Amino acid sequence: MKLASLKHGRDGRLVIVSRDLSRCVPVPAIAPTLQAALDDWSACAPRLAEVAVALEAGAVADARPFDPAACAAPLPRAYQWADGSAYVNHVELVRRARGADVPDSIWTDPLMYQGGSDAFLGPCDDIVLADDAPWGIDFEGEIAVVTDDVPMGVSEADAAGHVALVMLVNDVSLRGLIPGELAKGFGFFQSKPSSAFSPVAVTPDDLGDAWDGARLHGRLLSFINGVPFGMPDAGRDMTFGFPRLIAHAARTRPLGAGTIIGSGTVSNRQGTGHGSALADGGVGYSCLAEVRMIETIRDGQPATSFLRFGDRVRITMEDGAGASIFGAIDQRVARYDRA
C-alpha cells in the first residue's frame, strides 16, 4: 500500500493513496497520523492494508482526489533521521572534490550521519534558505526506509524484517558549508538543512520485484529546471543494503518506530572510473557535486553551478509502465526573508 500525510497541524493527516496516485482516503479510525500507525504498526498495518484493497476496488465511499502539493513529508517530523552513504561512488567523488581522504574502510564499514528530523519539507515545499551561491545549495536524490521498532544489536538478517516503508528523499546539502563543518569533527550540522521526502511512502510488498529485501531497483530520475540530470539505477552500486544500514544504526542503541534510514546519494559507476553525465551519454548523477567533480577531472574546473534562488529540482522514480511510484519531489529554491 501507499501512504501519505496531507498537511494538517504538525504531524499531518494520514491517508491511504491509490496505486496510481489519483485518489486517497483518510483513515482516522485506524490512525490519525503516520507516526501513530508506526507506533502500533503490527496492529495498524493489516487494517490499513484492508482499506488500501477497498480503495483499489473503488469500494471506499469517502475517497477523494490525491494532490501531491497538499502533502507534507510522509513523516512531517520524525524522532530519527539517520542517513547512510551506501553508494561509495558518491563518497569517492565528493571527497575527491574537497580534497578529503578516502580510506579503504568505506567499502566495508558504512558511513552514516545523524540528521535533523524536527522540520522536514513536503515534496512540493520551497527550499527556503538565507543565501545561495556562497552556501553552495545542492540536492541529493536518495532512497530511504522507515522502520518499526528495532532492537539494539539487531543482525543484518533480522533487520530486513523491520523495513515498514520505502520512500524518496531530497537530502538538501550546503556544499559551501560542509568543509568547515566537517573540519570541526562533529559532523555536517549546519550544512544539512531540512530534507524533503516524496509524497508517498510505499510498503515493500507493494514494490514487487523492484524491492529485493535490501535494495530498491529502478532509475532515480532527477531534473534541474525541467532538464533531465540523472537516471542512475538505485539497485546498482549500493555497497551496503538497507538491512546492513539498519544494523549499523542499531549497533549501540535501539531504533524507535518511525526511524528513517537513508541510502545516501544514488550513484552508478557505469563501468567507468566514476560514471559520466547525461550530456556525455552516461546515466548522470543525483547531486550537482558529482557532475562538478567529473567536470573538474576532465576540464580542470566545474562548469555546472549549484542551485540558485528560483531554480527547481524534481526527483521521481517510475515503474516498468512509466508510472510514478512515489510521486515526485518537486521543489523550488527560494530566498528566506525573516519577517
Place this chain on the structure above:
Amino acid sequence: MKLASLKHGRDGRLVIVSRDLSRCVPVPAIAPTLQAALDDWSACAPRLAEVAVALEAGAVADARPFDPAACAAPLPRAYQWADGSAYVNHVELVRRARGADVPDSIWTDPLMYQGGSDAFLGPCDDIVLADDAPWGIDFEGEIAVVTDDVPMGVSEADAAGHVALVMLVNDVSLRGLIPGELAKGFGFFQSKPSSAFSPVAVTPDDLGDAWDGARLHGRLLSFINGVPFGMPDAGRDMTFGFPRLIAHAARTRPLGAGTIIGSGTVSNRQGTGHGSALADGGVGYSCLAEVRMIETIRDGQPATSFLRFGDRVRITMEDGAGASIFGAIDQRVARYDRA
C-alpha cells in the same frame, strides 16, 4: 514550575511537580504529554503554571507522591537533540587525550553535533550496552534546554526568549568507539548511545538567580559508585551561552518545538591549565575522560577506569539550601542480553 513525564506509553504522562520534588499531579485536561504542551507552549504554559501554584499551595485534590524512579526523560523521545560543546576546557582535554587538533576556532565557533533522540533513558534507567571495557563507557554531565518553535536565522538576542525548560543530561559516550567514528568524518554516530535526562525539567523563571538568561549557575555534582567525582560550576567557563547555541543550531533551519540543546560536558579551568580532580583539591570533572587525561599529563598514563557493568553514576544539582533542583540522574551500567 517543574515538569516531569511519568513512564506511560511512548511519550509518558505529563505531571507538574512540586518545587521540593515531593508531590506531583497529572494535567490531562491541559496536555497529556510534555511534547503536546510544547507544541502549544504559549497557551499551555500559563495554564500549567496556574496548576503549579495550586500544587505549592496544597490546593490540588489529586496530588500524589513524586517518585523519580517512575520517570521517563521529560521528553521520552524528541524530534531533535543537538548537543553543543560549550565548555572549551572539556574540548581541549578530550581532544588532547585522543591526539586530535584543537583549532583556535573552538573559542569563537561553537561545536555541535546532532544526537539520536528517538529512545532516551529515564533518570533511573540502566545504561544497557553489549560491551563495557572495549567500548570505554563514559558519562558526560551536562545542562540542556528545551526550546519552543525557533525561526531559522534567529539572533542570539532573540534566541534567549525561546528557552522553555532547563534540565540535566547524562550524554553517555563510548570513548572506545569515538576515534574510529570521528575519523570517518560523519560525527559520533555509534559512539553516542541513548542519553538520559534528569527527572524534572524546570522553567527559567523558577530557577531564580541561578539562571541568568544564558547560563545556569550552580555546581553540577557527580558521583561514581557513591564517591564524589565532580562539582564544577555550570555557570563558569561556558564559552557559549545557550542563546548562542540555539542561534548556531538555527542558522540554516528552523528548530521544532521540543528541540533539546545541550551544553556539552560541564568543565572548569579552575585557574590552572585544565583544572584538577577532587582528590587533588580541585572541583573535579563531569566525565571520566577528563580525569584520565589529567592523570596522563601528570603520570604518563590514566589510572581511572571507564565505567564497567555494575558501576553507578549519579548527577544532580542543588540549590543554595542544599535541595535538589532537577532530581538526580542515577543510573547503573548493565550488560545487554538480547532475548
